[in-house]
Amino acid sequence: MSIKNTSRLRRAKKTRMNIKSQETPRLSVYRSSKHFYAQVFDSLGTTVIASASTAEKDMDKQANNVAGAEAVGKKVAERAIENGVKKVVFDRSGYKYHGRIKALADSARQAGLEF
DSSP states (O other): OOHHHHHHHHHHHHHHHHHHTTTSOEEEEEEOSSOEEEEEEOTTSOSEEEEEETTSTTOSOOSSSHHHHHHHHHHHHHHHHHTTOOBOEEEOTTOOSSTHHHHHHHHHHHTTOBO
């Protein structure tokens, strides 16, 4: 594993320990080289409540860019609200809060999720 990815995972582990103490569902994101993924977990991180990604067949934005991240944020927010989750904690998985990560968070807020 690269040093960059190891550092990201270390940062993610530290923030997830703080998120677990809040006992609120968390919205976690992951960026791969081709796709963008988002999942809403319960407070313990054992059950997936809602998920969305650019790899889904019904997604019109099939790219790992800002437009794709916005579409994923909107879709995961809609699915979470359908399952009764209105308030979440944002887990950026060690990524910097800009670009695609920020676009996903903003579109999820606009779709009705509260961070």
